[in-house]
Amino acid sequence: MTRINGQTRIVGVIGDPVQHSRSPQMHNAAIVERKLDYVYVPFHVRSGELQEAIEGFKALNVLGVNVTIPHKQTVMSILDDVSHEATLIGAANTLIFCDGRVSGDNTDAQGFLRAMTEEGIDIPVGGSAVVLGAGGAARAVVVALALSGLDLITIANRTEWKAIQFEKDLATISETEISAVDLASNQLNLAIRSADLLVNTTSVGMQETDQLLIDPDFLNPGTIVYEIVYTPPETPLLRVAREKGCQTIGGIGMLVHQGAIAFEKWIGIVPNVETMRIALKQALYQKKL
Ligand code: NAP
Numbered sequence: 057m058t059r060i061n062g063q064t065r066i067v068g069v070i071g072d073p074v075q076h077s078r079s080p081q082m083h084n085a086a087i088v089e090r091k092l093d094y095v096y097v098p099f100h101v102r103s104g105e106l107q108e109a110i111e112g113f114k115a116l117n118v119l120g121v122n123v124t125i126p127h128k129q130t131v132m133s134i135l136d137d138v139s140h141e142a143t144l145i146g147a148a149n150t151l152i153f154c155d156g157r158v159s160g161d162n163t164d165a166q167g168f169l170r171a172m173t174e175e176g177i178d179i180p181v182g183g184s185a186v187v188l189g190a191g192g193a194a195r196a197v198v199v200a201l202a203l204s205g206l207d208l209i210t211i212a213n214r215t216e217w218k219a220i221q222f223e224k225d226l227a228t229i230s231e232t233e234i235s236a237v238d239l240a241s242n243q244l245n246l247a248i249r250s251a252d253l254l255v256n257t258t259s260v261g262m263q264e265t266d267q268l269l270i271d272p273d274f275l276n277p278g279t280i281v282y283e284i285v286y287t288p289p290e291t292p293l294l295r296v297a298r299e300k301g302c303q304t305i306g307g308i309g310m311l312v313h314q315g316a317i318a319f320e321k322w323i324g325i326v327p328n329v330e331t332m333r334i335a336l337k338q339a340l341y342q343k344k345l
Pocket residue numbers: 164188189190191192193194213214215216218257258259260262269284285286307308310311312314
């Protein structure tokens with residue numbers, strides 16, 4: 057890293073673990089390409105040390121950090137300012153340090169939407185979506201869709217009470233009707249049959265042996281299938297959807313765009329998303345593209 061000098065500014069990512077993160081490759085590729093005097097560094101921050109780490113970043117004049125597992129929710133209580141989207145999502149994935157204060161934002165929702173738009177896929181305003189899962193990523197997806205003007209979002213989760221909690225928490229953020237159903241119910245089948253969009257936000261699909269969470273007989277060729285899992289590039293759900301003739305979108309675009317939005321917030325320059333995507337794919341799939 058000979059390009060680092062006395063004026064180099066630091067951005068990075070905090071998590072525990074953090075060594076699996078591919079964000080350093082993605083961000084540093086964009087930094088180098090634009091010949092910017094910044095460096096993106098992974099910081100291993102344990103749960104009991106989050107507050108100290110935040111104070112340390114302020115003292116060291118760090119510009120900003122991404123936040124990953126397990127800090128996305130817990131960091132919220134130590135922020136000076138929180139964006140509207142981060143408040144609705146209940147988690148921050150991007151921190152910005154300025155004048156001794158730390159503000160938190162969440163770029164996952166916008167990243168999810170931008171990836172769709174980039175693929176030429178219209179957000180089904182006035183239509184319906186089914187979201188599988190009720191974890192952290194699901195919340196960002198449901199907020200993104202609810203704020204985009206869908207009529208109905210049906211959430212199905214293995215642990216049903218978490219989906220019911222979403223229904224309660226997010227019922228009033230827009231006009232969108234939010235409804236929780238059992239993952240094994242016929243209500244889910246019916247919702248899938250009439251959905252404009254089906255999004256998998258569970259971690260199911262990361263393993264080749266993972267079983268489908270839905271009955272593909274209810275999947276219509278007119279339904280857009282959005283998989284936010286990004287390894288492997290084609291999950292069993294995406295394969296089935298492609299075979300059915302559905303328009304499909306994988307998770308890599310969301311990952312690139314949530315990073316690009318954070319980059320722009322810190323540095324004030326729009327990065328080259330293609331450079332970020334290539335670096336990310338190389339890092340994730342370990343091959344030269
Ligand atoms: P999380 O908060 O731990 O939530 C995991 C979700 O998966 C929960 O709804 C969980 O259901 C469900 N799940 C896990 N194993 C399951 C199984 N065997 N059967 C049915 N449901 C199961 O995780 P997260 O942060 O939301 O991340 C979820 C996935 O999204 C991960 O693969 C992550 O890599 C990916 N992701 C992608 C992006 C992107 O930019 N593309 C961004 C964020 C996350 P229960 O509640 O019943 O446990």
